[in-house]
Amino acid sequence: MQGNIFSIRLYSTLVLITFLSACANTTRPGAVGVNRSQFMMISSSEVDRLSAISYNDQNEKAKEKNALVTSGPTYDRLKRIANRLIPQTGEFRDDTRQWNWQLTLINASTLNASCAPGGKITFYTGIIEQLNLSDDEIAAIMGHEIAHALREHGRERLSQAMAQSAVTNLALAAAGGYGSAVSAANQVAQYVLVLPNSRQNESEADAIGLELAARAGYNPRAAISVWQKMIKATEGKNPPEFLSTHPSGETRIEQLTALMPSVEPLYQSSKKVTAKQ
Numbered sequence: 001m002q003g004n005i006f007s008i009r010l011y012s013t014l015v016l017i018t019f020l021s022a023c024a025n026t027t028r029p030g031a032v033g034v035n036r037s038q039f040m041m042i043s044s045s046e047v048d049r050l051s052a053i054s055y056n057d058q059n060e061k062a063k064e065k066n067a068l069v070t071s072g073p074t075y076d077r078l079k080r081i082a083n084r085l086i087p088q089t090g091e092f093r094d095d096t097r098q099w100n101w102q103l104t105l106i107n108a109s110t111l112n113a114s115c116a117p118g119g120k121i122t123f124y125t126g127i128i129e130q131l132n133l134s135d136d137e138i139a140a141i142m143g144h145e146i147a148h149a150l151r152e153h154g155r156e157r158l159s160q161a162m163a164q165s166a167v168t169n170l171a172l173a174a175a176g177g178y179g180s181a182v183s184a185a186n187q188v189a190q191y192v193l194v195l196p197n198s199r200q201n202e203s204e205a206d207a208i209g210l211e212l213a214a215r216a217g218y219n220p221r222a223a224i225s226v227w228q229k230m231i232k233a234t235e236g237k238n239p240p241e242f243l244s245t246h247p248s249g250e251t252r253i254e255q256l257t258a259l260m261p262s263v264e265p266l267y268q269s270s271k272k273v274t275a276k277q
Contacts, residue, residue: 026152027092031262032207034151036200041159044152048118051154055102055120062106069105069125078123079103081139084216085146086119091215092150092208111233115145117154131229136213136222143209143216144223150208153201206252207259214263217270223256 029035062068069075082103089096099119109126116122121142128138148154206223214220231249 041162047155051116067107088212088215115149136219137226139213139218140223143212144205147205147208214267220263
């Protein structure tokens with residue numbers, strides 16, 4: 001009995017040491033002040049490698065369906081916006097200059113966009129066409145997705161999953177193998193760890209994306225109009241906020257509005273520079 005207690009305590013100590021040693025901050029705070037310490041257990045290079053494989057697979061499947069768009073007005077429009085946003089990422093971290101940035105446009109009705117780790121941007125024609133997005137609004141969405149890559153939220157989620165597995169093993173040891181106790185622990189972890197943190201990640205991406213767009217000379221208030229359009233387009237389709245991994249559209253608009261005083265000066269300054277060019 002004493003041996004089992006000692007093993008559990010030792011395992012708990014090792015988990016705690018691992019947790020503390022894995023804490024890091026992937027970005028500088030910028031004008032919007034995102035400065036949360038993050039939990040990372042898996043290497044950035046490994047996540048980038050796996051993400052690149054997934055990104056290439058996505059593109060191959062789109063190509064097979066004749067849905068991969070590699071030229072034309074919409075693709076050129078996205079490329080132009082990306083070329084203005086990407087240089088601004090250096091405000092948050094230096095290594096993005098070495099990232100292999102890529103852009104994919106897929107002809108599909110999906111209301112979605114993403115940026116995989118390492119700078120792999122994907123847009124679907126559906127989100128541009130159905131929401132009738134302006135350049136400023138596209139920049140708001142693209143900035144938000146790039147921000148996820150800057151903060152390495154995907155890597156963070158993987159690390160949390162790894163940690164959750166360790167906690168599950170500890171619960172098994174403590175509960176003497178009773179499956180019901182482990183199941184209960186997993187349910188608690190899902191709501192206490194995963195959901196609130198995912199909302200936090202989304203809010204961080206909103207804030208950093210807002211700053212990226214402003215620094216690139218795009219009107220940051222377009223982020224608000226994007227969510228007004230999104231609310232209208234998805235009305236009655238989203239679950240209540242307390243059951244969602246994302247903040248509600250209304251909450252996002254409130255948070256974005258509160259950040260405007262921080263990014264408006266950057267936008268005005270960028271506009272002056274652009275006007276002189």
